[in-house]
Amino acid sequence: MKIPKELKYAKTHEWIKVEKEIGTAGITDYAQEQLTDVVFVELPQIGKVVSKGEAVAVVESVKSVSDIYAPASGEMVEVNKALENKPGLINEEPYGKGWIFKIKIKNPKELDSLLSAEEYEKSIKEGEK
């Protein structure tokens, strides 16, 4: 299971990578493995203003359906259209081509409450007990 060091994580299994004021987000390798093959993705609406923790996307896999929560507050500026035809990208490259949305971060301080790679790994292990 991959948990890249340079990313920030939410307990609800989203990752975010922040460059300047834009955060790119998706779901973690652990999450995609739990979900099984992703077959549909409901992407957020561009321009939508969301709060941290708000359900913004839906990922449907063969076995289950899962809400994806915004790891930070802000405005949706881009979504990964490629997922509409190739939802399996989330399984293949959860941290790369399987990204889900980009968000313009409203309050960078909010990111401090997200987990580091080590903390996220620990939270998964605790969740599995």
Next chain:
Amino acid sequence: MKTPLFEIHKRLGAKIIEFGPWLMPLYYTSIIDEHNTVRNKVGLFDVSHMGEFSIRGKDALAFIQRLITNDTSHLSNNQALYTPMCNNNGTIIDDLLVYKFSDEYFMLVVNATNIEKDYRWIEGVARRFDKDISLKNISDETSLLALQGPKAKEALQKLTNLDLSQTKHYWFKEGKIEGIQAIVSRTGYTGEDGFEIYIRPECASKIWNRLLEIGKEEEIKPVGLGARDTLRLECAMLLYGNDMDETKTPLETNIAWTVKFNKKDFIGKEALLRQKAEGIKQRLIGLELLERGIPRHNYLILKDKEKIGTVTSGSFSPTLKKGIGLGYVKTDFAKEGTEIQIQRREKLAKARIAKIPFYRRK
């Protein structure tokens, strides 16, 4: 609990899940990939968690006839039969396979999560029946592998002298695979041709590994419970605990054909006759989504905003590439083609009552 193959599954990189008390492989590479392997080539499943009981004795045949709704009186030796087992209310305790070795010796194959419940029930029936039979739970001394797919016969034939082309659908043979004593039946839960292989647990890993090796030519792959579920759903084969339980009778489902009223006496007969006379109020139906989305267990089924039923199984169909499901609706709405909606939280998706099975092998 673990099957004898647990360590092998882990080594193969399986994603392990809890299935009742069992730790089982959900998938090795991907559910869709494994599903397609079984539809097009051949897949190998470990289903050793299933339960097996032996029933022996002079009155074994009469006892089985009383226990189940289907009719074993016309079965030959070495023939198997699918049947529900009902309680006095006519509702389903479990669905199982009956293997007939002789009039005095049968094997029942039951669902893993129902082993204890079924055993207690059958034991109770045996006590009241008060005839010459002996019941034994042989689950711990039996492992079960399923080899399923259009290439299953070719692959398995390389390991056995049994003439598999002479083994018809729902018949079985006893013989050797790789020198190991086995029961080989032409049965399965995938809708494809295939075999189920019963062996001693200590031989399971040897046969498993040999099959994966010898099947390379046929592009065999190990397959987990994830694809087992999507494969059976496309064929509208029922899953106990989802699509049927002790609140449903066989007459409400697509296995009403397994209730043989012309049989003299069986548990649940009176209740089922009564239900038949009064009319069936709800029916099992297949449904397909007409837009993007996937029905899931417990989603509501609506017609013109009124609740008419509930989804009991649902998934993405890798073969049809859309959301499909099974569920129960009030009989008035059970007609094929009826437009319905599926509700998840506040969201509605357009769907339609579909013909089942969704998939039938050519």
